[in-house]
Amino acid sequence: MSAEKFQNPVVRWIDHRLPVFSMLDHEKYDYPVPKNLNYMWNFGVLAGMALAIMIVTGIVLAMSYTAHVDYAFESVERIMRDVNHGWLIRYIHMNTASFFFIVVYIHILRGLYYGSYKAPRELLWILGVVIFLLMMATAFMGYVLPWGQMSFWGATVITNLFSAIPIVGDSIVTLLWGGFSVDNATLNRFFSLHYLLPFVISGVVVLHIVALHRFGSNNPIGIDASGPQDTISFHPYYTIKDMVGIAVFLLLLAMTVFFFPNAMGHPDNYIPANALQTPAHIVPEWYFLPFYAILRAVPDKLGGVLLMFGAIAVLFILPWLDKSPVRSARFRPLFRIFFWLFLIDAILLGYLGGKPAEGIYVTLSRIATAWYFLHFLVILPLLSMFETTKPLPKSISEPVLGSSGRSA
Amino acid sequence: MLKRIFAAMLACTLAGPAMAASGNVELQRRDWSFSGPFGTFDKAAMQRGFQAYREVCAGCHSLELIAFRNFADLGYNEAEIKAIAAQYEVQDGPNDDGEMFMRPGIAADRIPSPYPNENAARAGNNGALPPDLSLITKARANGPDYLFSLLAGYKEAPEGVTVPEGMHYNAAYPGNLIAMPQPLYGEDVTYSDGADNSVEAISSDLVQFLMWAAEPKMEVRKRIGVAAVFFLSIFVIFSYLAKRRIWADVH
Numbered sequence: 159m160s161a162e163k164f165q166n167p168v169v170r171w172i173d174h175r176l177p178v179f180s181m182l183d184h185e186k187y188d189y190p191v192p193k194n195l196n197y198m199w200n201f202g203v204l205a206g207m208a209l210a211i212m213i214v215t216g217i218v219l220a221m222s223y224t225a226h227v228d229y230a231f232e233s234v235e236r237i238m239r240d241v242n243h244g245w246l247i248r249y250i251h252m253n254t255a256s257f258f259f260i261v262v263y264i265h266i267l268r269g270l271y272y273g274s275y276k277a278p279r280e281l282l283w284i285l286g287v288v289i290f291l292l293m294m295a296t297a298f299m300g301y302v303l304p305w306g307q308m309s310f311w312g313a314t315v316i317t318n319l320f321s322a323i324p325i326v327g328d329s330i331v332t333l334l335w336g337g338f339s340v341d342n343a344t345l346n347r348f349f350s351l352h353y354l355l356p357f358v359i360s361g362v363v364v365l366h367i368v369a370l371h372r373f374g375s376n377n378p379i380g381i382d383a384s385g386p387q388d389t390i391s392f393h394p395y396y397t398i399k400d401m402v403g404i405a406v407f408l409l410l411l412a413m414t415v416f417f418f419p420n421a422m423g424h425p426d427n428y429i430p431a432n433a434l435q436t437p438a439h440i441v442p443e444w445y446f447l448p449f450y451a452i453l454r455a456v457p458d459k460l461g462g463v464l465l466m467f468g469a470i471a472v473l474f475i476l477p478w479l480d481k482s483p484v485r486s487a488r489f490r491p492l493f494r495i496f497f498w499l500f501l502i503d504a505i506l507l508g509y510l511g512g513k514p515a516e517g518i519y520v521t522l523s524r525i526a527t528a529w530y531f532l533h534f535l536v537i538l539p540l541l542s543m544f545e546t547t548k549p550l551p552k553s554i555s556e557p558v559l560g561s562s563g564r565s566a
Numbered sequence: 567m568l569k570r571i572f573a574a575m576l577a578c579t580l581a582g583p584a585m586a587a588s589g590n591v592e593l594q595r596r597d598w599s600f601s602g603p604f605g606t607f608d609k610a611a612m613q614r615g616f617q618a619y620r621e622v623c624a625g626c627h628s629l630e631l632i633a634f635r636n637f638a639d640l641g642y643n644e645a646e647i648k649a650i651a652a653q654y655e656v657q658d659g660p661n662d663d664g665e666m667f668m669r670p671g672i673a674a675d676r677i678p679s680p681y682p683n684e685n686a687a688r689a690g691n692n693g694a695l696p697p698d699l700s701l702i703t704k705a706r707a708n709g710p711d712y713l714f715s716l717l718a719g720y721k722e723a724p725e726g727v728t729v730p731e732g733m734h735y736n737a738a739y740p741g742n743l744i745a746m747p748q749p750l751y752g753e754d755v756t757y758s759d760g761a762d763n764s765v766e767a768i769s770s771d772l773v774q775f776l777m778w779a780a781e782p783k784m785e786v787r788k789r790i791g792v793a794a795v796f797f798l799s800i801f802v803i804f805s806y807l808a809k810r811r812i813w814a815d816v817h
Contacts, residue, residue, distance in 0.1 A: 401809070417791055426705065
């Protein structure tokens with residue numbers, strides 16, 4: 159690992175004083191990665207890429223955006239019409255936000271399926287949940303900035319949730335608003351925080367990666383690498399494999415940005431905010447819908463808020479709810495069934511979140527919400543006690559050699 | 567009176583797109599030249615649509631985000647744009663005496679709005695506010711089809727439906743009661759190119775024009791999109807082939 163390994167004298171000179179090249183070299187070649195990672199392991203890199211796209215396009219958008227209730231909507235339309243390629247930058251920012259959530263949801267589901275949250279990766283998982291929470295806050299505040307009808311009413315509904323907190327609730331809401339209603343002060347502080355939080359996320363991402371590199375990636379089999387025969391270097395194997403994922407990601411993103419840029423948005427946000435006209439249905443962005451459904455499933459406001467935050471809080475303690483020593487769902491037949499049921503439940507919650515809170519939808523929301531918590535708080539602990547797991551392979555190499563490389 | 571204003575306001579409010587899918591709303595699906603990845607605007611139709619907007623809609627509906635210079639997209643040249651702008655009176659000022667004054671429009675001006683403010687617009691329309699049309703096709707679910715269906719959707723109210731005074735029955739409007747009186751009856755506009763001026767034809771021209779107004783960069787967006795998707799598809803293929811080759815020695 160000495161600087162001698164670099165041919166270029168300038169690189170060697172710098173590396174001797176500031177070992178950045180050694181560091182990169184170390185990550186590229188010396189960091190052992192299980193050789194059996196499948197394409198599900200692309201999504202961490204993809205999330206990082208989405209974050210980078212969001213920051214770059216966001217900084218450029220901020221150059222032409224005006225955070226004032228009288229000008230915000232018009233300034234966004236200026237970006238769409240008069241700023242050179244402003245429409246492109248805004249559509250990329252808008253749609254990458256959705257793609258960021260798609261990618262992160264798949265990343266989380268991968269972690270759930272392959273037991274990536276288990277020892278010794280509990281902190282890695284918890285940092286991931288922190289990133290997820292920060293993302294939600296950032297996305298929510300970003301959606302307010304164009305100051306359309308859904309921006310305004312979404313902000314009103316969501317900030318009002320905090321008033322359910324006993325005693326200090328109303329003070330918190332006033333603090334969030336910077337006044338006594340969602341108004342210019344709210345827009346200004348949301349813009350300020352929307353600009354700040356992505357850099358906080360970047361910081362937590364660094365910690366997430368430090369924690370990852372402590373024990374390395376989990377893998378589809380969920381057993382630890384037993385030696386060099388089970389691992390390969392990150393470069394070129396996973397750089398090129400990630401490249402395939404990045405290419406597909408960019409292709410799908412481009413199709414959306416160029417051909418269906420508004421498909422994941424709500425038409426009402428092209429109507430300027432109006433405090434005197436409530437939209438027929440106030441719905442948050444699609445990626446919040448499962449949590450919105452949980453919120454509305456409870457007849458009590460405080461209860462709804464608690465359950466909604468509880469739905470994320472439960473992820474923090476997941477490593478201690480599922481204590482099964484077997485990580486991967488491949489060797490946990492019952493867990494696997496319940497994983498898919500959970501996924502169906504989450505999708506159902508998302509569907510219900512977009513429906514009006516009436517009739518059959520309310521009943522279904524309650525059942526789906528109950529199942530969500532049942533899965534984490536009852537089923538997983540019980541499974542880890544009573545499930546009979548399949549025998550684990552002796553090493554990663556064994557099934558890789560046996561399965562003609564399908565998993566790679 | 568107050569009740570009527572309230573009813574009209576409510577009717578305007580309910581134009582929410584979430585409603586468009588529910589209830590007794592008839593949406594006519596049409597093939598638009600601008601749909602699909604290769605879709606383009608029909609310039610002749612947009613020019614006719616602008617004429618129809620100007621002669622029929624502009625009395626009540628503003629088009630605040632559109633400047634005359636944008637009409638280059640409709641196929642007008644610089645001289646034509648100047649001539650169109652000059653037909654409008656635009657308020658400017660204050661001049662050296664501190665007075666606002668009127669002058670003929672120039673290419674850089676935005677299209678003047680019919681009313682000076684929202685209150686004036688409501689006062690002129692029984693309390694209902696005619697919405698600005700700059701983004702209307704994007705601000706409604708299935709915007710182009712919805713707008714077309716709305717313009718062509720005025721009908722006799724069916725049995726059992728009472729239409730309050732100042733309201734009108736419309737098959738495409740959520741709730742079916744709309745404050746806007748029927749704008750088109752056919753032959754409302756005489757096109758210089760002799761094109762069809764039935765209700766459907768004028769509605770279709772208006773949709774072309776207003777879709778452009780809402781999404782003026784659509785053509786360049788799709789053009790770049792086709793190139794980007796073509797490039798990225800090749801990128802996908804080559805990265806996959808490279809991956810196969812690099813991984814060949816692992817298994």
